[in-house]
Amino acid sequence: MSGAYESMWKDLGLNLTAHDALLQVLGNAYQDIFITQKDRPAGMDYFNFVMSEVHGLRVKELLDGKKEGRKVVGSFCVFVPEEVVRAANATLVGLCTGADFATDEVDKILPRNTCSLIKSAFGFKLGKVCPYIESADMIVGENTCDGKKKSYEVLNTLMPNVYVMDLPQTKSPEGRALLKEEYKRFKDAIENLCGVKIDVSMLKQGIEIVNAKRRAIHRLSELRKADPAPISGLDALLINQVYFYDDPVRFTDSVNKICDELEQRINDKKGVFPQGTTRIVLSGCPMAVPNWKLPWIIETSGAVIVGEESCVGERGTRNLTDDSANTVDGLMDAIVDRYFQVDCAIFTPNPDRLDHTKQMYGQYNAQGVIHYGLQFCQPYQIESYGVENALEAAQIPTLRVDTDYSMEDAEQLKTRVQAFLERIQ
Numbered sequence: 001m002s003g004a005y006e007s008m009w010k011d012l013g014l015n016l017t018a019h020d021a022l023l024q025v026l027g028n029a030y031q032d033i034f035i036t037q038k039d040r041p042a043g044m045d046y047f048n049f050v051m052s053e054v055h056g057l058r059v060k061e062l063l064d065g066k067k068e069g070r071k072v073v074g075s076f077c078v079f080v081p082e083e084v085v086r087a088a089n090a091t092l093v094g095l096c097t098g099a100d101f102a103t104d105e106v107d108k109i110l111p112r113n114t115c116s117l118i119k120s121a122f123g124f125k126l127g128k129v130c131p132y133i134e135s136a137d138m139i140v141g142e143n144t145c146d147g148k149k150k151s152y153e154v155l156n157t158l159m160p161n162v163y164v165m166d167l168p169q170t171k172s173p174e175g176r177a178l179l180k181e182e183y184k185r186f187k188d189a190i191e192n193l194c195g196v197k198i199d200v201s202m203l204k205q206g207i208e209i210v211n212a213k214r215r216a217i218h219r220l221s222e223l224r225k226a227d228p229a230p231i232s233g234l235d236a237l238l239i240n241q242v243y244f245y246d247d248p249v250r251f252t253d254s255v256n257k258i259c260d261e262l263e264q265r266i267n268d269k270k271g272v273f274p275q276g277t278t279r280i281v282l283s284g285c286p287m288a289v290p291n292w293k294l295p296w297i298i299e300t301s302g303a304v305i306v307g308e309e310s311c312v313g314e315r316g317t318r319n320l321t322d323d324s325a326n327t328v329d330g331l332m333d334a335i336v337d338r339y340f341q342v343d344c345a346i347f348t349p350n351p352d353r354l355d356h357t358k359q360m361y362g363q364y365n366a367q368g369v370i371h372y373g374l375q376f377c378q379p380y381q382i383e384s385y386g387v388e389n390a391l392e393a394a395q396i397p398t399l400r401v402d403t404d405y406s407m408e409d410a411e412q413l414k415t416r417v418q419a420f421l422e423r424i425q
């Protein structure tokens with residue numbers, strides 16, 4: 001891929017040597033973790049292709065779109081309402097934040113005890129290796145955890161186009177009012193960026209595109225309830241990760257196609273793991289590309305992941321936006337109602353997340369929950385104590401894992417995961 005896109009990356013200001021090294025590591029990891037899996041659905045070929053072109057063709061599409069006036073908006077959080085961005089005919093892309101890069105440079109700017117996700121965003125910017133960051137016309141930061149909101153003050157000095165969105169911390173009427181005001185302010189900012197005024201039909205179309213994408217993921221989730229599992233947790237995670245940067249209409253078609261294939265597999269009782277394989281729900285911090293370590297450890301230890309209680313998973317996609325209102329304000333209310341249900345650990349208290357995790361455990365016929373906390377992530381690490389206790393009290397075996405993006409603890413994690421699986425088997 002490198003030869004064909006070199007001038008594009010150069011024009012974006014990437015550091016070509018560092019970028020080549022990143023692609024090399026990414027390609028090797030993908031080969032070792034994904035391609036070596038057995039009996040993958042044929043429909044995963046599309047996602048292999050997307051991954052192989054993640055810094056190539058997709059970026060070229062975005063840049064071609066920009067020449068026609070289509071703006072690119074980057075985000076780090078599922079609270080950024082994609083419906084509003086689509087309504088203005090702009091493209092929303094998730095900025096990966098799933099790997100360490102330029103750590104020496106990052107450590108000069110951020111405290112060492114900052115979570116890997118935040119450090120990753122800085123590393124990709126400082127290392128000049130992310131074509132999405134460099135293509136974006138606006139980068140939306142959100143005031144969720146303290147780490148993010150303070151780091152956006154610093155990021156603002158490194159990028160000219162950071163837009164900060166405030167977010168509530170409680171599920172109260174005042175919290176909802178704050179979210180509504182912030183979404184209105186965001187709509188104004190998007191309208192200014194794109195030079196359009198969003199009307200009812202534009203907003204309805206934005207909602208329809210994003211809802212269709214979510215419905216396809218709901219269909220996939222439903223099929224993962226089967227035993228034997230028709231698709232691995234790793235492949236399902238990859239689909240959930242690609243959700244954030246692929247063209248939404250093409251993505252929806254590709255997920256529906258793979259679902260047709262999975263339905264056939266279920267009819268034929270064909271799975272990626274034998275029937276009766278231990279089934280795990282993964283819960284906790286989001287796993288952005290290329291953060292595949294823990295799922296890979298779980299699925300090479302004799303279990304299958306059947307659902308993700310995560311923003312790269314059901315927390316991010318489970319609710320649809322009601323499109324029945326016939327005014328812009330009514331539709332904006334529906335968007336606020338939809339996002340206000342997201343049960344991120346930044347909310348206090350946050351009982352919905354626990355209920356949802358229990359619900360997923362039952363619905364996916366799981367035998368255990370593995371809670372994934374990123375080191376130095378206060379919201380999820382602190383919440384994990386209560387989650388583990390409540391799940392165990394409800395007779396749901398739970399393993400709490402705190403880790404980061406390095407591979408140093410891989411062996412130790414594998415031993416803990418294997419011991420947990422022995423306990424529940």
Ligand code: SF4
Pocket residue numbers: 076077078079144145285286311342344345346
């Ligand atoms: S975990 Fe919270 S802060 Fe992170 S992406 Fe999800 S909603 Fe946003």
Ligand code: SF4
Pocket residue numbers: 115116117118144145146147148285286374376377378379380
């Ligand atoms: S993983 Fe935790 S600390 Fe890191 S950005 Fe997300 S909520 Fe904040």
